Amino acid sequence: MKNEVNKVIGDYIKMVEKIANGRVNVLDFGGDMVFYRGEIHMIKMIGDNPGIHLSEMARNFKITRAVVSKTVMKLEQKGCVRKEQDSADLKRIRLFLTDKGEEAYLAHQHYHNLYDSPLFTYLDGLSSDQLAVVAEFMKRANLLVDNHF
Numbered sequence: 806m807k808n809e810v811n812k813v814i815g816d817y818i819k820m821v822e823k824i825a826n827g828r829v830n831v832l833d834f835g836g837d838m839v840f841y842r843g844e845i846h847m848i849k850m851i852g853d854n855p856g857i858h859l860s861e862m863a864r865n866f867k868i869t870r871a872v873v874s875k876t877v878m879k880l881e882q883k884g885c886v887r888k889e890q891d892s893a894d895l896k897r898i899r900l901f902l903t904d905k906g907e908e909a910y911l912a913h914q915h916y917h918n919l920y921d922s923p924l925f926t927y928l929d930g931l932s933s934d935q936l937a938v939v940a941e942f943m944k945r946a947n948l949l950v951d952n953h954f
Contacts, residue, residue: 817946821953834912837883838905845913847876848885848902852910856899858891885909 833839840848850862859877863870877900880886885906891897902910928936 817949821950832913832916834909834916838909838912840909844876844880845909847873847880848906848909849913851886851900852902852907855901856889858897858899860897862900880906 831839831841832845846866847862850865851857854861859870859873862877863873866873877886877888881888883905885903887901887903887906889899889901891899928939931939
């Protein structure tokens with residue numbers, strides 16, 4: 806049993822490392838629709854929350870406002886994001902997707918639907934007890950990640 810536990814933990818750690826090291830990878834949706842993972846996830850957050858403020862994005866991603874601002878500036882230059890001054894607080898900027906940003910947002914959704922569906926299908930086929938075991942594992946595994954990253 807000990808070897809099986811070590812193998813599961815080892816596989817989990819390999820997955821976490823792959824995710825951590827994959828942050829520099831790009832997603833190419835064709836044409837000039839090429840984005841770093843951080844960029845496309847900011848597009849997703851703006852698409853999910855039109856009018857979101859920079860500070861809200863920073864809190865959600867647990868990164869600095871400066872990093873968000875720099876990435877948003879790049880997305881603005883790519884023609885994917887537009888800024889509007891918040892009428893309630895003139896110091897704050899609200900973020901929205903342009904038509905090109907919407908296109909990237911939808912391409913990203915399609916990408917996840919295509920590649921994530923096998924996992925969703927697998928999880929849908931589990932019994933309640935099996936799913937509870939997976940959920941408990943994920944909870945404990947996330948604590949492990951919190952302690953290492």
